[in-house]
Amino acid sequence: MTFPALAHVAVTVTDPEASTAWYSALFDAGPVLDEDETTGGFHHTVYAIGDGHLFGLHTHPDGAGGGFSERATGLDHVAFACADRAELERWQARLDELGIAHGGIVDAHYGSGLSFRDPDGIALELFAPPAG
Incomplete structure (x- = not known):
């Protein structure tokens, strides 16, 4: 059995407007989806990149902040x-x-x-x- 390909990656951001502008410039494309997720209680913005892959930005209203560190457990x-x-x-x-x-x-x-x-x-x- 072959393990399935990666479908999408989503990262949590603090400022959805700033991140949407930044990633839109990086990807040279606007998002294909930008909405509040009704079942999960968060906002997500999604880009179609490459060959059928999706890259998402999530913003959680109860976000704890703390900043990103590649040295912490996680991504x-x-x-x-x-x-x-x-x-x-x-x-x-x-x-x-x-x-x-x-x-x-x-x-x-x-x-x-x-x-x-x-x-x-x-x-x-x-x-x-x-x-x-």
Whole structure:
């Protein structure tokens, strides 16, 4: 039995308007859904990215805050796939155009990554497999 593909990722944000604007610029697209979830009691904004994948922003009215830390138990980071290092380099230029701070491309034997953070400090990465 094959494990199913990842369908979506959702992150919790503190300022839905600021995060929606930021992610819309990053994805170069507006959300496909932006509504209050009636059964869950939260607001969610959803983007269609890549090949049928969804990326969601959630805002909870009773949110505890505290900020994001990849060192705490839970999410470490979300990585988006690039086909190769050349595509990663194009994304580095795009992040620069958008004024999004990043750590530059880091090469390792298992691939190359470009790390950055969203307005809430959530760790994001663009990742390309090793050449070859």
